[in-house]
Amino acid sequence: MIVLDGVSRVFRTPAGAVYCALDRISLSIAAGSFCAIVGPSGCGKSTLLNMIAGLIPPSSGVVRVGGAELSGVNRHATYMFQQDALLPWKDVRDNVGLGLTLAGVGRAEAHARADAWLERVGLTAFARHFPAQLSGGMRKRVAMAQNWILDRDLLLMDEPFSALDIHTRQRMEGELLGLWESSTAALSDGAEGPVRKTIVFVTHDLEEALALADRVIVLSAGPASRVVAEHVVSLARPRDLLELRTQPAFVDLYRGVWADLRAEVIKSQREAHP
């Protein structure tokens, strides 16, 4: 469904120097899969995601979504950001229904559908609160509802839970998997029957990547990051996130991927502190 073909991205620094973030990345992400992208900090993970979102164009190469070359914002996708992206001046219900309002859905219907989503994420009592009045975990739930209410086929996530404490984070990961496993998407690669939504999940945390994804892509340390390895995560679903991390199959996978990632992390640390 998503194909990156020789995608590079170059930035010009304020000092006038040229910085190559990503160098000729080619990969394809199947419809209905949960794909995690890991790499050391500064490797251009977010840049890659922003190009799939259509928020920034590639310097060279093409991004194809459902066969068509992407230009401008990706209309098949929603995006969950690392930072808080809720509008602080709208209450929780208006934030959840925002995408519907933007699409021209009437106020009453947008509210009704937002309320249904608030019930799913357990925030019915907070419909009239403003984001500043919620905890970090609650704000992430609102953001999740805001994304899922639009029912797009592709969900892009940029370290969405990294600011949360470990327990809240595991709960949110569980809720995400629950939503995803029961999701359906319209766009499929000619497959029979319903297909799940496609998720591209960027994280620097390998454990999180393995716990959630079907496939983990490892990027090299920046600058000029490339894809250094791809691993299939063959753990059965549904997964019990609380037990998963200590199971032998998980630990074996972790060792295998970490061997690739470790070298890049060391490289990136050497870059930062020579």
Place this chain on the structure above:
Amino acid sequence: MTRVLAWQIGIGAACLAAWEWGVRAGLLDPFFVSRPGAIASRIASWTLSGTIWRHLAITLEEAVLGLIVGAILGIVLGFVLARSPFAASVSDPYIKMLNAVPRVVLAPLFLLWFGLGIWSKVALAVTLVFFVMFFNTFQGVRDADRVLIDNVRMLGASERQLVRHVLVPSALTWIFSSLQTSLGFAMVGAVVGEYLGSARGLGYVISQAEGTFDTTGVFAGMFVLAVVVVVVSAGVTRVERYLLRWKSS
């Protein structure tokens, strides 16, 4: 809260008492500084005869018109320039030059252009309010959170929806927080304009009193002006608190 209020009233009362006592004890010359008792009775007689209301109404009318016109011009231009970096760079030196002009020197020009009526005072208030509004709107639109913009675009916003749902609210927080300053400036513009040439308004009252060495009248006029600003700004604070209620946790 009540403790703050008690101290505020206490300090004011102590200052007035010291002033009154100083004059009565012969330490201060009432010709130069008048005295609180005389000022109070002057305000009372103005209020009872009703003359002060007429002047106050004119001054407030000028200030409010100045605030509205200045705000509209400042907000619109701030928005346009914030959305067009090229136009912003071109106009930057001109805006700085205009902002550097002392408003008092403009007053005689405005009297010449707009006459002795309210519009020369409105114009003076506009020149003060405009820049506060302009700079705050410009900053507010420029400072709009990149992540909020990206998120709303991903959720399907058109350019117009982006302006409506993100840029305007983002700028409004800056505009509201500058409303107090703008309001004070609008009053200053109106009063200074009246002071320099008019037949009505608080500024006129003060300048008339000065012309006859009536210090009691000058202080009484200043006191009325101060009270009005405090009352109006308390109202603005309430409106601001309601509109920016999402900020508090």
